[in-house]
Amino acid sequence: MKFYQMSPQERRKELAKHGASLEPVAEETLARLNDMSENVVGEIALPLSCLTGAVVNGKQWQIPMATEEASVVAAANHGFSVFAKNGGVTAHSQRDGIYGQIVLEVGADFSLPDFNAHFPAYIDLANQEFSSLVGHGGGLRQISARQEGDLLYLLALIDPAEAMGANKANAILEFLAEKMQAEPGVKVKLFAILSNYPSQLTKAEVTLPFASLTKDGDVARGEEIAKKMALLSRIGQTDVYRAVTNNKGIMNGVDAVLAATGNDTRAVEAASHAYAVKDGKYQSLSSWTIEGGALRGRIALPLALGVVGGSISSRPDIRQSYSILGKIKAGDLANLVASVALANNFAAINAISTKGIQAGHMRLQTRNVVDLLEATPAEKKAVFDLMTSQHKYGETAAKVFLKELRGR
Structure with a gap:
């Protein structure tokens, strides 16, 4: 067998x-x-964390995050704590639809103008066939085509309503391709499938007065930090080595919320990195600038998300995330994801601009090292305190401190 x-x-x-x-x-x-799935032999579980202080579009949200990296949750929490003191994040999701692509091989007798004239009829036909999607507010919105030699490239814009829509989009595209093969001059269908090209763009922004960037409200020190953050952001727009690291940090927060809500992390990752190179070179997805005596942060992400369909309703671990979120629309979820991305990015750039990012990472990593010790809870706490106070990290240091404690 x-x-x-x-x-x-x-x-x-x-x-x-x-x-x-x-x-x-x-x-x-x-x-x-x-x-x-296939060939299943077990499961991999992730911690489910929850942000409770996220203010987005004037409302306080509880946001689930699934990640094994404590620093990701801590960073988002820190970012939102600063944002909340300044009115929170303003976000907007433009949900026109997702793209689907059909490529047909055509002959010399094919006429593109004649073919284009049939598009309204194809749209009506598809929306009749998939009336359930139309009933939920979605459907096929438009079709466009370009011809390159013997290849015809068609792009369909499909509104998936409250679902991510990959399966429904693929079904619509296959339906259209089958009908289109009967058109004069069309030889064969090469493929008909969803494209993960950036769509469903979501933008989020926040304005932070200089004083809010310091614990004591020191405006001069806050302005100094803001200028350094803006400089780091500018480097991310021109230097690919910084840009890709900046975007990785952004996706830390994005992926954690997507994983918790049953959305497709790979699709969003691919679309986001394609969007990062939209101007011909790879750039940061976020920007931080000095405007009107304050630090202004902005981010734009292609977030083709859903809150129904797929595995969302069939997975108990995912359903608990939606019980945390409450009743939510796909556009609202996209707003939250973009806001988490901005919060994570703020925390990272702020740390680099002040105390450095490694100290926080090492403190969180020390927890994992100490947890592996064969010791009592009291001993683990004492070892953790010694390691962090003396800035000595790693498994060897943990064992040395434990031995010293027991020797006393």
Whole structure:
């Protein structure tokens, strides 16, 4: 029997024969996971964290984040704490639709003007066939085409309503492609599939007076920090080495919310990095500038998100995230994701501009090191305090401090 034909339990036994040590998983959980993917042998769990102080568009939100990296949650929390003191984040999501692409091979007798004339009829036909999507406020919005030699490239804009819409878009595209093959001069369909090209653009911005950038409200010191943050941001617009690291930090927060809400992290990552190069060179997705005696932060992200469909309703771990969020529309979720991205970016650039980013990272990493010690909770706390106060990190330092404590 081939591996994919085995039950999850049989696969686990097969791996055990080769020395694999798998974590215990409840049988009902394993069965549910097996319905979701292929060759399932277990599960990987992530901590589910929650931001409680996020003010976006005048409303306070509780935002779930799924990540194993404590610094990501801490950074978002810090960013939002500063934002909230200044009225929070203003965000807007433009949800015109997602793109789908059809490519057809055509012959010498093909007429593009004649083909274009049929687009209104194709739109009506598709929306009749997929009337359930239209009933939810979505549907096929427009079709455009360009011809390059014997290839015809069609771009369809599909409004997925409150869903991310990949499966529905693919179904619409296949339906259209099948009908279009009957057009004069069309030879064969090469493919019909969703494109992850940037769409559903969401923008978020925040304005921070200089005084709010310091704990004591020192305006002069705040202005100094703001100028350095603006300079770092400018470097991210011109230097690709800084830009890609800046954007990675942004996506830390984005991916954590997407993972918690059952959205497609890979699609958003691909679209975001394509958007970062829209002007011909790779740039930061965010910008920080000095305007009117304050620091102004802006970010724009292509966020094709959904709050229904896919695995959202079938996964209990995802449903709990929506119980945290409350009833929410896809546009609101996109606003929250962009705001988290801005908060994470603020925290990173602010740290670089002040105390440096490594100190916070090392403090959080020390927790993981100490947690692995074979020690009592009291001993772990004492070791953690010694490591952070003396700025000595790593497994070796932890063991040395534990030995010293026990020697006393």
